Amino acid sequence: MRKTSKGFTLIELLAVIVILAIIALIATPMILGVIDSAKKGAAESSIYGYIDAIEKSTLQDMIDTGNYKTKANGTYDLSAFTNVNYKGTEPSAVCVVIKDGTVESGAFKFNNYIVDYEDGKAKVNKDKTEISCNPTTTPEVAVLPAGLTKGTAVYVNPETKSVCNETDAVSTTGTKTGCMKWYVYKDNGNGTYQLILDHNTTATVAWNSSGSNADGMAEVAATLESDKTGWNSSLNARLITADEIAEITGNTSFSGATSDKWFYFDSNSQTQTVTSQGASNYAWLFDYTTLCTNYGCNIADNSNYGYWTSTLVSDRAEFAWHVGRAGFLYRSNFNYDGSYGVRPVITV
Numbered sequence: 001m002r003k004t005s006k007g008f009t010l011i012e013l014l015a016v017i018v019i020l021a022i023i024a025l026i027a028t029p030m031i032l033g034v035i036d037s038a039k040k041g042a043a044e045s046s047i048y049g050y051i052d053a054i055e056k057s058t059l060q061d062m063i064d065t066g067n068y069k070t071k072a073n074g075t076y077d078l079s080a081f082t083n084v085n086y087k088g089t090e091p092s093a094v095c096v097v098i099k100d101g102t103v104e105s106g107a108f109k110f111n112n113y114i115v116d117y118e119d120g121k122a123k124v125n126k127d128k129t130e131i132s133c134n135p136t137t138t139p140e141v142a143v144l145p146a147g148l149t150k151g152t153a154v155y156v157n158p159e160t161k162s163v164c165n166e167t168d169a170v171s172t173t174g175t176k177t178g179c180m181k182w183y184v185y186k187d188n189g190n191g192t193y194q195l196i197l198d199h200n201t202t203a204t205v206a207w208n209s210s211g212s213n214a215d216g217m218a219e220v221a222a223t224l225e226s227d228k229t230g231w232n233s234s235l236n237a238r239l240i241t242a243d244e245i246a247e248i249t250g251n252t253s254f255s256g257a258t259s260d261k262w263f264y265f266d267s268n269s270q271t272q273t274v275t276s277q278g279a280s281n282y283a284w285l286f287d288y289t290t291l292c293t294n295y296g297c298n299i300a301d302n303s304n305y306g307y308w309t310s311t312l313v314s315d316r317a318e319f320a321w322h323v324g325r326a327g328f329l330y331r332s333n334f335n336y337d338g339s340y341g342v343r344p345v346i347t348v
Contacts, residue, residue, distance in 0.1 A: 047115050047122035050091060051103045093131045107131045144184075144193055144348055150248065151284055152184045154195065156348055161232035173288055173303045173341075176201040176227045182346070183284045185240075185248050192347050196240060199288040200341035201227040203303040207320045207334030213312065217320070217334070220308050224342050235346040242311035242321035244345075245329045249282060254329075258315045264328045266296065272326065280327050289325035296327050307343035308334075 096106030096117075105118045107128070114128035144154055144163065155169045156162070157179050164179035171181050182195035206219040220239065228237040246254035251268040254261050265282040267273045272295065274280045280296025288301040306324040313319035313331045320334040323343075332340065 045122075046091075046110055047108055047117055050094075050108065051096075051106075051117065054094075054096065054098075054103055095131050146191070148184045148187065148193060150185055151282075153198075153284070154182050154184060154193075154348075155179055156182050156195065156346070158228070158231040158235055158237070158346060161235060161348070171199045171288065171299075173199050173203050173301050174201065175199065177230065182348075185244070185345075188347070194244075194345055195348055196285070196345045197343050198284065199301070200304055200307050200343050202342040204305075204338050204341045205308075206337035207308050207322075207332075207340070209335050209337060211318050211335050213317060217308070217310060219337070220342060224344060227342055228344060231346075235348065237344045237346050239308060239310040239342070240323075240345045242309045242329060245285070245309065245321075245323060248285065256314055257311055257321065259313050259319065259331050262328060262330045264326070266327065272328075274327060282327060286323055286325060286327050292325040292327070295325065297325075304341045305339040306341075308340050 091108040091110050093109040094106065095108075097104045103117065106116075107125075108115045108117065108122075109131055112129075114125045114131060115122050116125045116128075148154070153166075155164045155166050157164045159177060166181075168179040169181045170178060181198040183198060184193045185196050186194040188194060202223050205223045208215050208218045208220070210218065217239070224237065224239060228235075231237055242257050243254070245265075246252075246263075249263075249265045249268055251263055253268070254263065263269055264272050264274075265285060266280050274296035275294060276296065277293040278296065278298045280286075283292075283297045286292050286295075286306060287297045287299045289297065289304055289306050290302050291300055293300045306322050309321045309323065309329075311321045312334075313321060316331060318333055318335070319331045321329055322332050322340045324330045324340075
């Protein structure tokens with residue numbers, strides 16, 4: 001006689017399904033919460049490794065070039081860190097503020113999480129979905145390293161007052177914005193330096209076309225004001241003085257700025273001692289001037305014969321001092337508008 005096996009009834013199956021559904025409803029949020037917490041924790045943990053990689057990259061850049069790879073005001077974005085050596089998942093977006101080679105604060109996007117970093121701690125910000133690389137407070141600008149000597153080249157963006165890369169610097173006469181090359185000519189002794197640009201921001205302009213001392217350095221001052229439009233005002237951009245030029249070369253006999261005191265930089269006298277390209281110790285003071293390579297500069301530029309100082313010749317009405325292509329400080333009638341231009345100095 002055959003035995004008949006009985007299966008589950010429909011009601012029993014429905015009961016099992018309902019029980020499984022209830023379990024799923026209870027367990028799924030818990031499981032998803034655990035997964036989400038794990039992902040957030042992983043994102044936060046990843047920050048520390050990436051920050052360490054950034055700091056090592058920045059330190060290496062400082063060693064290699066003497067400056068920071070900065071975007072603006074000490075704020076870096078992801079494009080500044082293409083050479084970061086980092087093992088693991090890299091963030092898809094980065095915005096950090098760096099001070100003295102150390103990440104001070106920042107925001108990172110790992111997967112779909114935004115992680116804020118501040119005071120040495122990383123934390124997922126659930127209210128953010130994207131990163132804006134525009135900090136609400138202006139970070140302190142990267143400073144130049146201590147101990148720089150006279151004639152040392154540095155690279156500074158005057159708009160952001162930030163140190164930049166040598167490879168990004170433009171030295172073409174007429175360039176007045178972006179990363180440019182400057183030379184240290186004085187250590188102020190308070191953590192700042194006086195810097196002079198390596199080229200003219202305006203090729204030529206009259207010191208004063210009116211011919212009257214009462215009008216001061218009218219044209220050249222107005223041109224300087226225009227050339228420094230958008231620059232950080234704390235740089236105090238100005239023209240160099242004739243006395244500063246004498247101080248740079250160590251000419252102690254240049255006193256009173258009388259017309260008979262003009263001099264060549266390398267001899268500190270009225271005898272030219274340098275006649276071959278790059279031979280002058282002060283080539284950086286008169287590079288990018290017409291035929292200056294015949295007098296010891298490194299790079300000539302036919303657009304100008306030099307640049308004005310802010311100093312009048314004390315015993316000659318209508319004359320001012322200029323730095324000329326022959327590597328000297330000389331006197332010129334200040335209504336000349338086709339020879340000498342603007343070469344700013346700044347304080348950093």
